Amino acid sequence: MKKDEYSFTQVEPGVWHIVDYRKDSMYLVEGEREALLIDTGMGEGDLKALVNSITKKPTSVVITHAHWDHIMQADQFEKVYLNHRDLPIIELFKLKVPVQRFMDVSEGCVFNLGGRFLEVVEVPGHTPGSIVLIDRQSKLLFSGDAIGAGHTWMHLPGCLPLAVYLESLERLLQIDGFEKIYHGHLAESKVFDVQHLKDLIEAVRLVTEGKLVGQPYSFGNFEGLYVTHRSAVLVYDPNNVR
Numbered sequence: 001m002k003k004d005e006y007s008f009t010q011v012e013p014g015v016w017h018i019v020d021y022r023k024d025s026m027y028l029v030e031g032e033r034e035a036l037l038i039d040t041g042m043g044e045g046d047l048k049a050l051v052n053s054i055t056k057k058p059t060s061v062v063i064t065h066a067h068w069d070h071i072m073q074a075d076q077f078e079k080v081y082l083n084h085r086d087l088p089i090i091e092l093f094k095l096k097v098p099v100q101r102f103m104d105v106s107e108g109c110v111f112n113l114g115g116r117f118l119e120v121v122e123v124p125g126h127t128p129g130s131i132v133l134i135d136r137q138s139k140l141l142f143s144g145d146a147i148g149a150g151h152t153w154m155h156l157p158g159c160l161p162l163a164v165y166l167e168s169l170e171r172l173l174q175i176d177g178f179e180k181i182y183h184g185h186l187a188e189s190k191v192f193d194v195q196h197l198k199d200l201i202e203a204v205r206l207v208t209e210g211k212l213v214g215q216p217y218s219f220g221n222f223e224g225l226y227v228t229h230r231s232a233v234l235v236y237d238p239n240n241v242r
Contacts, residue, residue: 004045011182011191012138014116020045024069025149027056027142029135031113035059035173038133038142039184042069043074048076062105062120064144065127066090067156071097071186073212080104081105083122084209086129089158118142123172125165127158135178145196148233149185154204155217155224155237160215163242166204173197196231203229208241 001007001021008018008028018026019044027038028051035055040047040063051059060079063071066086074080075098082102090099107230109120111133118133123146145153147169154165173194181192206212207227214225217235226235 002168003043005200006041006043006047006050008043008050012140015140015182017139017182017186018047018050019187022069023185025182025184025186027182028059029113029116029118030055030057031116032113033057034112036111036113036118037061039064039070039144040073040077040163042072044073046076047073050135054235060111062111062131062133063102064132064142064146064184065130066095067127067145068093068095071095071142074098075101079103081109083129083131086127089127089129121172121175123147123167123168125160125162126154126156128160129170133173134175134237136177136231139177139179143181143183143192145184146172147181147183147192147200149183150189151226151233151235152200153220153224153235154240155235156222159237159240161240161242162204162208162236166201166208169197170205173201192231195229199230199232200234203227203232203234207234207236214238 011017014030014168016028024041035057061077062081066089084104107122111118133142214227217224217226
């Protein structure tokens with residue numbers, strides 16, 4: 001796939017999974033009145049034209065977190081929401097995105113698409129402003145990288161301590177509103193269930209308690225350690241546990 005190409009597949013009623021050349025995942029969720037695009041990936045094509053080919057309804061954008069593979073091409077859309085706690089992440093990685101246009105979105109905000117509601121929950125950890133969106137009626141959660149994508153990356157610059165991340169995940173688990181978890185890199189891993197979230201929580205807990213110690217992680221550009229616990233693979237910075 002070329003850098004300016006996208007592919008898409010309908011994965012649920014009114015939900016399309018869009019993939020760019022790097023296998024970054026975006027989700028277009030359609031209600032009776034409006035649509036919401038979750039993340040904008042890293043592709044260099046006309047993402048807005050693709051979205052308009054899927055739905056004719058007015059479409060806003062919400063970014064789950066401010067990493068480069070989730071936020072590029074956001075400038076093609078008029079209404080873009082981002083938790084402002086992630087603005088320092090944009091500065092940290094020197095991303096060229098229209099920061100001044102990003103409207104803040106926070107815990108408790110609800111996107112009313114007409115007969116379909118997406119509720120924002122903050123899950124600080126992977127980044128300070130990471131959010132997930134829950135469609136309680138359809139039992140779906142859109143997580144970006146807050147629950148990882150097979151390998152949960154907590155070793156990047158700007159990640160919060162594992163102890164903080166653990167609190168975020170435990171709070172999320174208490175929300176009884178989802179069964180399927182659509183994450184930020186679906187082409188690289190399957191749709192998660194609640195058990196995967198429980199496995200990830202246990203992996204983080206074991207590392208924070210010193211009961212599980214990782215091995216060197218060789219994938220990607222950032223050094224870290226990784227552990228495997230049941231279905232979860234956690235990558236972390238041993239100097240950023242507490």
